[in-house]
Amino acid sequence: MTSPNNKSASNLDSALAHLADVVDQRRDAFKAGKADPKISYTALLFSKGDDGILKKIGEEATETVMAAKDARQSNLAPEQQKLLVGEVADLWFHCLIALSQFNLRPEDVIAELDRRLGTSGIEEKAARKAAGNE
Secondary structure, three states, X not given: OOOOOOOOHHHHHHHHHHHHHHHHHHHHHHHOOOOOOOOOHHXXXXXXXXXXXXXXXXHHHHHHHHHHHHHHHOOOOHHHHHHHHHHHHHXXXXXXXXXXXXXXXXXXXXXXXXXXXXXXXXXXXHHHHHOOOO
């Protein structure tokens, strides 16, 4: 498996931004009637609206959890880790679809993660709860 340090943060940011650009282009093509849900998987997802997209994220999240459990059960066997990476990729892709559906970008998520840097996760959760966002 690839080490987490093999790609710089800027390469990761640009890869996600590029994929988000493609998703946004396909969303716009679908809305303009130029992408057929029978041919384009991305158009199919957008044709299902909020509920369909969010349901798909739930399915992908469950598949990711199961793949992680299988990877752990196999003592991190390379083939199981590869399956986990594939499931996380599916989850991330579908999350990019949701972001696009709600006119958001991965850069918005990265900015939020950057904002949270240096803050304890426990403190962050308590702050959200105190603000009524939990």
